[in-house]
Amino acid sequence: MNKTILSLTGAVLFATGAVVAQTMAQSTSESTVAPQEADAASVARGAKAWTNHCSRCHNLRSPSELNAELWDVSVQHMRVRANLPGAVADDIKAFLMSSATSTGVQYSTPGQGGASVASFAHLSPGDPLHGKEIYSQTCIACHGADGKGTISGVPDLTAAKGRLTKTDEVVLTNIIKGYQSEGSLMAMPPMGGNPDLTEQDIADVLAYLRKEYDIAPGTE
Amino acid sequence: MQIACHRKVLGLPAITGLFSYLFLYGSAAAQSGYICSTENLDRSIEIIQPDYGNAVCKVLYRKPDEGAPDQFLWRSNQSIAFCEEKAQKLVASLVSTGFDCTEGSLEPMRQPAQPAIVSNKTPVDKIAQNVVEPHVTLASASSENTGQSVPAGGVPYQRVSGASDMKWHLAGYADATFIVRDFDGETTTDFSAARFNPGFHFQYKDLVLLEAELEIVVDGDGETEVELEYAQADIFLHDNVTLVAGRFLSPVGQFQERLHPTWINRLANPPAGFGHDGVQPTSELGAMLRGGVSLGSTIATYAIAVGNGPRVSHEGSISFEAATGDDNANKAVSGRLGFLPLPYLEIGGSFLVGDVTGVGELGDGHGDEVGAPEPIGDMDGLLPTSGNVTLWGADAAYTRGPWDVRAEYLNANRDMMATAFEGSIGVEMLPELELEAWYAQIAYRLSGITDHKILQRFEPVFRYGEFRVMGLDELAEEAAEERVDVGLNYWLAPSVVTRGVLEWRDFTAREADEPSSETRFLLQFAYGF
Known part of the structure; x- marks a missing residue:
């Protein structure tokens, strides 16, 4: 009886999969003809999903480790291994592929003989309210609701001698162009990995952080 | 707004x-x-x-x-x-x-x-x-x-990839290990392992992913061994359903399928009972349905596989490694259900049911013993019989910020059965066999407490585990153990690590006059790519 049940279960499982595969292959194929869509919301969701799911097993690899095409295949592999729903995997792809650009990532400290610090005189004064919304959509994935970081290697933004004690120009340059501090395993992707954000959005986020954690900009 | x-x-x-x-x-x-x-x-x-x-x-x-x-x-x-x-x-x-x-x-x-x-x-x-x-x-x-x-x-x-339907990715890992071993009053030092595991991922649109991994190692005689870890086709049927066919890593538990690559594993080797010849199934040959379902901000996961299933090992135990050919007509069914009540907390339950069939004589260890056994029997005319195998397990993982805390338990039982095995005289009756293994592990990255460019890359790790064998004395003497590991990782990059591990092993089923404890120091470099 037991043998019969096992054999039957196996046969039914395999047959079900085969039938479903056959019947869905056409629709799946058709749906993949259209390019995948990855809008700003997908990028934001992907940042959160990346930190939530990928760190379940291993260190988060910097988005700059692979180019966009390699991330596309790599995440597809991880969709299977980690049992990710397809939509979640697509969001992670959107984030990693949009963050994968290697241009602009600074490996030295702006303003200290390293990369040049950009001028942001053209920006309006930051709007903390708007900045909070941006932060809660994108930045929160890695930096956390409390600013202390959700993954290893992400700096504590609330620290008294932390990143926010640098000048506005340095912090904005780091966020907009991307940044990796010496010794850190993680790189901050340009625009937080969300290229839909504007420089003004980033200025608003910085205004929010300074207000939230009561940290004034440094002088140099 | x-x-x-x-x-x-x-x-x-x-x-x-x-x-x-x-x-x-x-x-x-x-x-x-x-x-x-x-x-x-x-x-x-x-x-x-x-x-x-x-x-x-x-x-x-x-x-x-x-x-x-x-x-x-x-x-x-x-x-x-x-x-x-x-x-x-x-x-x-x-x-x-x-x-x-x-x-x-x-x-x-x-x-x-x-x-x-x-x-x-x-x-x-x-x-x-x-x-x-x-x-x-x-x-x-x-x-x-x-x-x-x-x-x-x-x-x-x-x-x-819009310009092409086919794209591919080379991934994998490699490691080299140096071991200092102190056993029975003798100290030995060995560059014990050099391993290269390339993995190939070929994707056709979003319909199919073909993936395979080889394990290339140098053995004790200096010979190079090449084994196929897995070779599977993943057919994406639906957002929540993927059909996997071929030889794949067993979905039972979390260590073998997800944690065993050395750049992911927080220590230099598997926990006791979780490597090859342990209680955790390593691979399966068959078909599997798997996927995940979003539940608000978290997900539930599933995997259910049908395959050739376990076989009788040379020692008379259970071999959970995939083989071409089944030793009986009954397929094994295995799987795992996982749930993440919080994004950083995962709990899972696993199972396997199947049969193993005894052999009339031992093969050469390369699968010859698989298939219909020769009914030669021994002088008492005992013929090989089949035994039912049941396995269940539970696992949990807490991975938040610098913390990586895990625990896993597996228990496998095999019915009484008749088979030939190493050391037997023809076919003999084997009593009911129970294999049990568990471990608990905790790791903490110092980036959680310091921004120092050197210190933040260190990660101390502690693990305790046990492997018990009941019903097969020879195997118990060889493999049953309690193991304590204390390690320190230094992460050169998120997937590149150098680690030192001090390991104490206490073989719990050995005779009183036999050496039963071993101390090892493992130095390992691992690189995931």
């Missing part, structure tokens, strides 16, 4: 509008564009190349005379030609509705009075108002404004 109201550009004169225009469109220059006009309206379609972000071009659609929001209708990460094609199709669409289009672009001064209002919206705003940029929005917006159907298919980030 009233974000726009916070903008300081509200109500400012035209020079502010000009300034805002230059800023808002990412310091990008319009490379080309079209002005489409009717008697009362001007619209523009501009191709912009942003200075940052992945997009190489965007198509900006502006309708300043109508007070409508500016929209980036398409963008491409690959080719400006994509944007040009889309822009030209839109131009054609407008021409067909009575617009007269010429090359050029509207002056920034022709922006609405407050250009920042319409185009400085954040993704939050866009999402809330359903005016985010993808083509689904385009269709509705265009139909409202032009009455024409605008070609769909534009995407914010065009799929990089």
Whole structure:
């Protein structure tokens, strides 16, 4: 009886999969003809999903480790291994592929003989309210609701001698162009990995952080 | 959302509008564009190349005379030609509705009075108002404004592989280990292992992923061994269902399938009972359905497999490694259900049911013993019989910030059965066998307490585990143990690590006069790529 049940279960499982595969292959194929869509919301969701799911097993690899095409295949592999729903995997792809650009990532400290610090005189004064919304959509994935970081290697933004004690120009340059501090395993992707954000959005986020954690900009 | 109201550009004169225009469109220059006009309206379609972000071009659609929001209708990460094609199709669409289009672009001064209002919206705003940029929005917006159907298919980030249906990725890991061993009063030192595990991923559209991994190792005699870890086809049936066929890593438990690569494993070797010849199934040959389901901010996962299942090992135990050919007509069914009540907390339960069939004589250890056993029997005329195998397990993982805490338990039982095995005289009866293994492990990255460029890369690790064997004395003497590991990882990169591990092993089933404890120090370099 037991043998019969096992054999039957196996046969039914395999047959079900085969039938479903056959019947869905056409629709799946058709749906993949259209390019995948990855809008700003997908990028934001992907940042959160990346930190939530990928760190379940291993260190988060910097988005700059692979180019966009390699991330596309790599995440597809991880969709299977980690049992990710397809939509979640697509969001992670959107984030990693949009963050994968290697241009602009600074490996030295702006303003200290390293990369040049950009001028942001053209920006309006930051709007903390708007900045909070941006932060809660994108930045929160890695930096956390409390600013202390959700993954290893992400700096504590609330620290008294932390990143926010640098000048506005340095912090904005780091966020907009991307940044990796010496010794850190993680790189901050340009625009937080969300290229839909504007420089003004980033200025608003910085205004929010300074207000939230009561940290004034440094002088140099 | 009233974000726009916070903008300081509200109500400012035209020079502010000009300034805002230059800023808002990412310091990008319009490379080309079209002005489409009717008697009362001007619209523009501009191709912009942003200075940052992945997009190489965007198509900006502006309708300043109508007070409508500016929209980036398409963008491409690959080719400006994509944007040009889309822009030209839109131009054609407008021409067909009575617009007269010429090359050029509207002056920034022709922006609405407050250009920042319409185009400085954040993704939050866009999402809330359903005016985010993808083509689904385009269709509705265009139909409202032009009455024409605008070609769909534009995407914010065009799929990089859009130019080809087939793409591939080489991944894998490699490691080298040096061991100092102190056992029975003798100390030995060995460069014990050099391993290279390349993994190949070939993807055809979003329909199929073919993946395979080889394990290439140098054995004790200096010979190179090559084994196939897995070779499987993943067919994506649905967002929540993937059909896997071939030889695949067993979905039972979490260590073997997800943690065993040395750049992922926090220590230099598997926990006791979780490697080869342990209680955790390593691989299966068959078919599997697996996937995940989103439950709000978290997910539930499943995997259920049917395959050839376990066999009788040389020692008379259970071999959970996949083999071509089944030793009986009954397929094994195994699987795991996982649930994440919190994004950083995962709990899972696993099972396996199947049969193993005894053999009449031992093969050479390469699968010859698999298949219908020769009914030679021993002098008592005992014939090989089958035994039912049941396995269950539970696992949990807490991975939040610098913490990585895991625990896993597996228990396997095999019925009494008759078989030949190493050391037997012909076919003998084996009593019921129980294998049990568990471990608990905790790791903490010092980046949680320091920003020091050196210290933050260290990660101390502690693990305790046990492997018990009941019903097979020879195997128990050899393998049953309690193991304590204390390690220190130094992460050179997220997937490159150097580690030192001090390990104490106590073999719990050995005779009193036999050495039963071993101390080892393992130095390992591991690289995941």
